[in-house]
Amino acid sequence: MVYRYCEKECFPMNGKRMYELLEKMNYVRVGGTEEEKKTAELLQAECASFGLEAKIEEFEIEDGELGECYFEVTEPYQKSYEMRAYKRCASVEAEAEILYVEDALPANLRNAKDKILFINGGLGYDKYETFLKTGAKCIVMGSGSALDRVEDTDIRFGMFRSQMTEKFENRLSALNVRTKDLFEMLVKGAKKAKVKIESKDTTSTSRNVVAYIKGTEKPEEVIALTAHYDSVPDSPGIYDNAAGSAILMELARYFVANPPRYTLCLIWTGSEERGLLGSKAFVKDHEEELKNIQLAVNFDLAGNIAGHEFSIVTGPEELKGYLEVQAKEKGWAVSVSQDTYSSDGLPFADNGIPAVSIGRFGAPDMSFIHDRRDQIQFVSADAMEITAVRALDFVDRMDKAVMMPFERTMPDNMKTKIDEYFRRNKK
Known part of the structure; x- marks a missing residue:
């Protein structure tokens, strides 16, 4: 199946290769388990296969045992x-x-x-x-x-x-x-x-997989790219979020071959499904680096054969406008909104860094999430390419910008929504 606007543009983003990574990740990968560790090592090895050094960063998470x-x-x-x-x-x-x-x-x-x-x-x-x-x-x-x-x-x-x-x-x-x-x-x-x-x-150990591609012109300024690789219990988590992890891997391949102007920080996060714990651990452990991060782009939900594209901006209104213009220029059908999105962009936004989540929502009754039915037969290489092409186009535009086309600020309406998400307004 070839999707309408992807036919001539998907060459840099290899859907077949992304799908092959999904096949390797087609098992339950709960945060803090041996299966999550296995997947972190798989992603690290995948990076090494095209010359990118990735490190596994461990962090402790709360857990429990039942008798x-x-x-x-x-x-x-x-x-x-x-x-x-x-x-x-x-x-x-x-x-x-x-x-x-x-x-x-x-x-x-x-x-x-x-x-x-x-x-x-x-x-x-x-x-x-x-x-x-x-x-x-x-x-x-x-x-x-x-x-x-x-x-x-x-x-x-x-x-x-x-x-x-x-x-x-x-x-x-x-x-x-x-x-x-x-x-x-x-x-x-x-x-x-x-x-x-x-x-x-009890407690368990979870892991982030972190890699840097140093910028050629503005190495001190950073764009963070994130996708969680863990799943909920009982689910192989293909749509949520092996597909997002595969898209991030494909972006890593592209920018290793086409060095960016800005430094790219790529983070495959663990334990997102347990409360955004991987991204929370990253911003805590890399606090000094945060001042250099200009933008966070997150990939969570992708690949469903039946679905629709979305971009959600937790940041300034002009960033939302930029994504709307991008979609119109390309003739892409994308729902663009300014809001919070329950995923790994939020801990960055909570630290004042504009965040964009790019992905594909599955169509009702033809996609499944957070249960055993989130399986590979509902996902295709072509559908992943739709989101991957949009992701590459946006990140490449940001990387080529002489100046970022938005302020590195968090508007008051988004601060309020972030506080509501983290329940800081609750007594």
Whole structure:
């Protein structure tokens, strides 16, 4: 398949080679695991194959271990249900009454103390404190759809991050079951259950892969290029984000062969799916370098055969305008917006560095994210070339600019949105 505007322009960006890298990365790569380490070494070796030295930079991340865990309804019938406890939650062993609290409005929670609570939806930051105050024994959530087939789906993974728990003396106990099982329990009128969760806090080692291509004319000024290479549990993470990692690798090849004027810092980040931990570690460990970084360009989500192109600017309005003009000049169909984007550009933007995320959103029901269905058959070399060509054109334009066509500043509206994202406005 050849896409309309890519036919004559994709020569510098080799879709076949990018796809071959996807095939090498076609396995689960959770941050802090041996599989993530294996992938970091793979990316380092790939860089070395075309003469680029890359270093693996380790950093510590919070993690957790689970021991014996179970959930069993005991009244008015007896049945054990498959479950997945949250890592870093409170350990619990109890038999208690079940209370379905729907959307957890105040009236729903009047009698929640010492109960096992069934809730609609997930457990976000806003609800965490609310449930903690109830004194509930455990929170039970549904994962997936009531129509899911067991053989095709996994129970959602959950872990409480320190940003959610650190200001409280105690923690919640929480677990996920299949939504179809939660629905069955509601239909059958489950009244009482036994629950056990053995939870232990641990730490793990994650890794960034970092390479520099020194600029020929402005080596002291830097453009950072990022893509995360980890995946969520149970998913090979092809669309999110092996494809973005492959695009970054192809850009690295191009600029090794065509030396840039500005220095390029290329970062394949680890543990993005665990809270942007790789990019946070980079900006912390390279604090002195940040003053030299003029722009961060991030690649997260790409390659879906069915989808549409996007560019999201966390920075000045004129940078958004520049990307809109680029798309019009080229005749490219691209959605351009000024906003935050939950990916590795944000820690740079949080340090005042304009950030652009370039990628391709998958079409509904023809692409899948954060589950086992994010697989290679939904991605193509041609579709990756669309995003890769746009990425190269933009980075090359920035590199050839006598002066950056925007101010290195973060406008107030974006500062507000960044604070909201990192929840600094929450008491």
